[in-house]
Amino acid sequence: xxxxxxxxxxxxxxxxxxxxxxxxxxxxxxxxxxxxxxxxxxxxxxxxxxxxxxxxxxxxxxxxxxxxxxxxxxxxxxxxxxxxxxxxxxxxxxxxxxxxxxxxxxxxxxxxxxxxxxxxxxxxxxxxxxxxxxxxxxxxxxxxxxxxxxxxxxxxxxxxxxxxxxxxxx
Amino acid sequence: xxxxxxxxxxxxxxxxxxxxxxxxxxxxxxxxxxxxxxxxxxxxxxxxxxxxxxxxxxxxxxxxxxxxxxxxxxxxxxxxxxxxxxxxxxxxxxxxxxxxxxxxxxxxxxxxxxxxxxxxxxxxxxxxxxxxxxxxxxxxxxxxxxxxxxxxxxxxxxxxxxxxxxxxxxxxxxxxxxxxxxxxxxxxxxxxxxxxxxxxxxxxxxxxxxxxxxxxxxxxxxxxxxxxxxxxxxxxxxxxxxxxxxxxxxxxxxxxxxxxxxxxxxxxxxxxxxxxxxxxxxxxxxxxxxxxxxxxxxxxxxxxxxxxxxxxxxxxxxxxxxxxxxxxxxxxxxxxxxxxxxxxxxxxxxxxxxxxxxxxxxxxxxxxxxxxxxxxxxxxxxxxxxxxxxxxxxxxxxxxxxxxxxxxxxxxxxxxxxxxxxxxxxxxxxxxxxxxxxxxxxxxxxxxxxxxxxxxxxxxxxxxxxxxxxxxxxxxxxxxxxxxxxxxxxxxxxxxxxxxxxxxxxxxxxxxxxxxxxxxxxxxxxxxxxxxxxxxxxxxxxxxxxxxxxxxxxxxxxxxxxxxxxxxxxxxxxxxxxxxxxxxxxxxxxxxxxxxxxxxxxxxxxxxxxxxxxxxxxxxxxxxxxxxxxxxxxxxxxxxxxxxxxxxxxxxxxxxxxxxxxxxxxxxxxxxxxxxxxxxxxxxxxxxxxxxxxxxxxxxxxxxxxxxxxxxxxxxxxxxxxxxxxxxxxxxxxxxxxxxxxxxxxxxxxxxxxxxxxx
Numbered sequence: 033x034x035x036x037x038x039x040x041x042x043x044x045x046x047x048x049x050x051x052x053x054x055x056x057x058x059x060x061x062x063x064x065x066x067x068x069x070x071x072x073x074x075x076x077x078x079x080x081x082x083x084x085x086x087x088x089x090x091x092x093x094x095x096x097x098x099x100x101x102x103x104x105x106x107x108x109x110x111x112x113x114x115x116x117x118x119x120x121x122x123x124x125x126x127x128x129x130x131x132x133x134x135x136x137x138x139x140x141x142x143x144x145x146x147x148x149x150x151x152x153x154x155x156x157x158x159x160x161x162x163x164x165x166x167x168x169x170x171x172x173x174x175x176x177x178x179x180x181x182x183x184x185x186x187x188x189x190x191x192x193x194x195x196x197x198x199x200x201x202x
Numbered sequence: 203x204x205x206x207x208x209x210x211x212x213x214x215x216x217x218x219x220x221x222x223x224x225x226x227x228x229x230x231x232x233x234x235x236x237x238x239x240x241x242x243x244x245x246x247x248x249x250x251x252x253x254x255x256x257x258x259x260x261x262x263x264x265x266x267x268x269x270x271x272x273x274x275x276x277x278x279x280x281x282x283x284x285x286x287x288x289x290x291x292x293x294x295x296x297x298x299x300x301x302x303x304x305x306x307x308x309x310x311x312x313x314x315x316x317x318x319x320x321x322x323x324x325x326x327x328x329x330x331x332x333x334x335x336x337x338x339x340x341x342x343x344x345x346x347x348x349x350x351x352x353x354x355x356x357x358x359x360x361x362x363x364x365x366x367x368x369x370x371x372x373x374x375x376x377x378x379x380x381x382x383x384x385x386x387x388x389x390x391x392x393x394x395x396x397x398x399x400x401x402x403x404x405x406x407x408x409x410x411x412x413x414x415x416x417x418x419x420x421x422x423x424x425x426x427x428x429x430x431x432x433x434x435x436x437x438x439x440x441x442x443x444x445x446x447x448x449x450x451x452x453x454x455x456x457x458x459x460x461x462x463x464x465x466x467x468x469x470x471x472x473x474x475x476x477x478x479x480x481x482x483x484x485x486x487x488x489x490x491x492x493x494x495x496x497x498x499x500x501x502x503x504x505x506x507x508x509x510x511x512x513x514x515x516x517x518x519x520x521x522x523x524x525x526x527x528x529x530x531x532x533x534x535x536x537x538x539x540x541x542x543x544x545x546x547x548x549x550x551x552x553x554x555x556x557x558x559x560x561x562x563x564x565x566x567x568x569x570x571x572x573x574x575x576x577x578x579x580x581x582x583x584x585x586x587x588x589x590x591x592x593x594x595x596x597x598x599x600x601x602x603x604x605x606x607x608x609x610x611x612x613x614x615x616x617x618x619x620x621x622x623x624x625x626x627x628x629x630x631x632x633x634x635x636x637x638x639x640x641x642x643x644x645x646x647x648x649x650x651x652x653x654x655x656x657x658x659x660x661x662x663x664x665x666x667x668x669x670x671x672x673x674x675x676x677x678x679x680x681x682x683x684x685x686x687x688x689x690x691x692x693x694x695x696x697x698x699x700x701x702x703x704x705x706x707x708x709x710x711x712x713x714x715x716x717x718x719x720x721x722x723x724x725x726x727x728x729x730x731x732x733x734x735x736x737x738x739x740x741x742x743x744x745x746x747x748x749x750x751x752x753x754x755x756x757x758x759x760x761x762x763x764x765x766x767x768x769x770x771x772x773x774x775x776x777x778x779x780x781x782x783x784x785x786x787x788x789x790x791x792x793x794x795x796x797x798x799x800x801x802x803x804x805x806x807x808x809x810x811x812x813x814x815x816x817x818x819x820x821x822x823x824x825x826x827x828x829x830x831x832x833x834x835x836x837x838x839x840x841x842x843x844x845x846x847x848x849x850x851x852x853x854x855x856x857x858x859x860x861x862x863x864x865x866x867x868x869x870x871x872x873x874x875x876x877x878x879x880x881x882x883x884x885x886x887x888x889x890x891x892x893x894x895x896x897x898x899x900x901x902x903x904x905x906x907x908x909x910x911x912x913x914x915x916x917x918x919x920x921x922x923x924x925x926x927x928x929x930x931x932x933x934x935x936x937x938x939x940x941x942x943x944x945x946x947x948x949x950x951x952x953x954x955x956x957x958x959x960x961x
Contacts, residue, residue: 048457048488055488059432064424065417067609068487069560070642074894077560105417112416121411124860127276127868129414130421130560130609155903162894164560164610165276166871167864168905 039107049095065105076161079134086141105133119178127165241782243323248307252327264373271310275611278861290332305583305603318824318925342378422579423564437479440887442504449498458489509721518656526716530774533710538671542662551952552734553881555652561609563620569633586618613726650725657738667750683720690717700735703775707763736932740819765791796829803848804831815944819936824925830937840959852914853924873934875900
């Protein structure tokens with residue numbers, strides 16, 4: 033039995049503990065905002081926060097999430113207005129949009145740990161997230177915009193669960 | 203399921219309080235009666251529609267619902283179509299919503315979303331839709347007030363009568379307006395472009411922004427139905443192969459696996475047929491994947507088991523060194539070549555590519571009561587509907603195809619083989635809803651690959667270094683190979699992508715197309731054959747400039763020649779992207795202008811440090827003109843970075859400049875990935891790349907750091923629109939490799955660059 037909290041709701045799962053968190057979220061919990069892109073930690077479309085850290089849910093077995101706090105795009109903010117989401121809309125970052133929930137989750141984790149990232153910080157944090165439409169220049173601009181907005185507003189950039197976001201990738 | 207329910211069951215026909223503006227024009231009325239050759243949207247299957255009843259509904263609360271019949275894959279068409287309709291309708295943007303049409307071309311006209319055609323073909327019909335609806339609202343208000351219609355005016359979601367100061371909102375007028383006949387097309391007054399509030403402006407955001415940024419947007423792979431099963435398919439690892447025998451025992455033991463069954467391989471040409479193989483149907487995605495891993499399958503690899511990219515490249519090269527079928531000829535190439543002061547020749551190799559949309563192919567089909575319903579991320583919903591009906595033994599009327607958002611398309615999702623797989627499996631499961639999804643490995647191993655090609659160019663230069671003779675041999679397996687048994691020549695539309703229509707001012711010109719057999723599925727890929735042709739021609743022009751000791755930008759302008767308007771059919775291209783050659787001429791003045799704009803943008807001629815270089819390239823495709831200037835830095839160990847790219851585009855009048863810009867940005871980044879690292883190679887008939895660690899695309903740290911898009915602005919709304927989604931890509935790759943030459947002196951003649959710069 034795996035027990036975990038997803039977007040603040042406790043859930044139990046008695047299926048295959050090897051099942052990647054991605055498929056549990058999408059098929060069992062019905063949270064399809066987390067996307068399948070590669071199944072091999074190569075594209076980041078499946079990025080969620082596990083205990084405040086950005087993780088590839090496609091290679092995170094349910095057993096590894098046991099007892100954990102998971103935040104998906106659906107739970108990043110109560111009203112869809114996390115500074116990163118707002119910046120994404122303001123700059124019309126998306127093209128097809130498929131990778132963008134993963135990009136947003138990764139960017140939110142970056143800003144939670146580093147409210148003023150440099151270009152090099154953005155490269156390091158975001159290069160695991162592939163975008164086939166080619167929105168990287170706008171993603172970079174939106175991260176900087178979100179960082180600015182967050183600092184100006186004094187609010188934390190991360191919408192990650194309490195417990196200390198480290199903003200890294202595990 | 204969420205989101206999609208609104209789309210598939212939207213109520214504008216039967217719902218309460220929502221009025222479709224009366225069905226006035228019979229379907230097909232827009233199709234011309236004349237017998238003459240048709241062009242553009244009218245020449246596409248099922249043509250165009252401009253009946254507001256099909257595309258606009260207004261609710262009593264004033265909400266305007268625009269039905270988008272073109273498929274959204276990131277090009278922004280749902281936003282752009284709505285902008286056009288809403289502008290002519292004088293609708294307030296915050297009261298406009300967009301729903302997606304199902305596949306039904308009898309009703310909506312052509313829906314194939316490819317070829318950079320959506321706005322090019324549907325801009326004027328959609329303007330007429332909005333304008334006709336606005337006219338009906340004005341008529342309804344005038345009637346209600348008992349005043350001449352000329353005295354009233356639609357303005358910002360209401361109709362006003364200035365003389366009396368009266369006004370009625372669109373919601374209040376919807377019912378009465380819906381009872382009026384649709385006005386005659388000739389009687390509909392289009393807006394004066396100076397009054398546009400959305401078209402050509404950057405006043406609105408993307409209609410799908412909220413859904414995308416909150417995870418609520420529904421893509422094909424996201425569709426969930428009650429009782430839905432999940433399936434993956436083990437397909438023959440070699441194209442043309444089939445299952446010899448398989449053992450499902452271990453797979454059936456995986457918890458959640460429900461059924462294992464064979465899918466037949468195609469009997470004739472592959473077309474859009476499933477490749478066959480063994481399907482695993484399960485209760486969830488993970489069980490399906492695990493079940494497939496447990497299958498024991500013995501394959502018969504079939505006739506393409508010997509396909510190897512290295513040997514094939516040698517065969518293409520050999521073919522390119524011998525004369526081939528002549529596909530374009532001006533003057534006397536042999537004579538001029540013999541008299542030339544200098545001869546230059548070069549061969550360029552462009553590998554297979556995979557579209558690899560971030561959302562792999564996925565679809566759900568269910569069958570009940572003799573009817574099938576599909577949900578799919580498809581670029582071609584009507585084609586999907588017809589093929590699915592045939593596959594299931596139903597009539598098209600018994601099949602409904604609901605279209606979700608597409609997580610990228612790039613041509614892959616024009617081919618509905620994955621939807622047919624879902625249909626076959628639903629039928630096998632007594633009609634239960636079955637979702638078929640492709641893993642990334644499936645996508646890269648069993649694609650409709652971009653053609654592989656060898657491009658050989660020879661030129662004779664005169665004493666001043668000007669080209670006087672030009673021979674281009676293009677060798678590549680054709681897309682026609684999925685439709686006919688073993689064709690060996692490229693089709694006119696492939697050659698018309700930069701060869702038979704190449705605007706070069708060389709008096710003696712010949713293009714040949716030697717034979718090339720196909721050993722994998724060849725399919726459309728964003729920009730299609732323009733990619734190899736532009737890479738070869740634009741690289742070669744830079745090589746000629748070097749041979750002549752000239753500046754590459756000046757030399758490129760000289761090869762393009764003076765501003766002139768050319769009929770493509772006189773060059774040798776009768777296809778002309780399907781457009782009327784009288785409306786869509788090749789205008790070298792426009793091509794020159796984008797070259798000059800890109801060059802100016804990047805500061806052409808400026809002094810750069812050692813290891814840095816600028817490159818430039820231009821290409822005409824999808825009846826638009828694009829030039830790219832790139833700055834590269836080649837550092838230690840040949841590490842290549844691209845600090846900046848300037849891209850200039852002339853696509854005629856622009857509907858949505860923000861999306862034009864985003865398409866150009868995307869083209870630059872996609873092109874950078876192809877220049878740097880992307881390729882699909884084969885060995886023993888098997889693709890050697892199967893995920894993003896081996897099929898290497900541009901990422902945040904390798905993509906161009908700064909991209910500046912320069913859009914040529916045209917105020918003349920009578921000028922025809924050009925394409926936007928595809929024409930940006932072709933010149934990107936040669937601009938980068940030309941910059942590499944400027945930086946290092948190393949000429950890149952095969953893609954990707956890979957480790958060619960490592961010393």
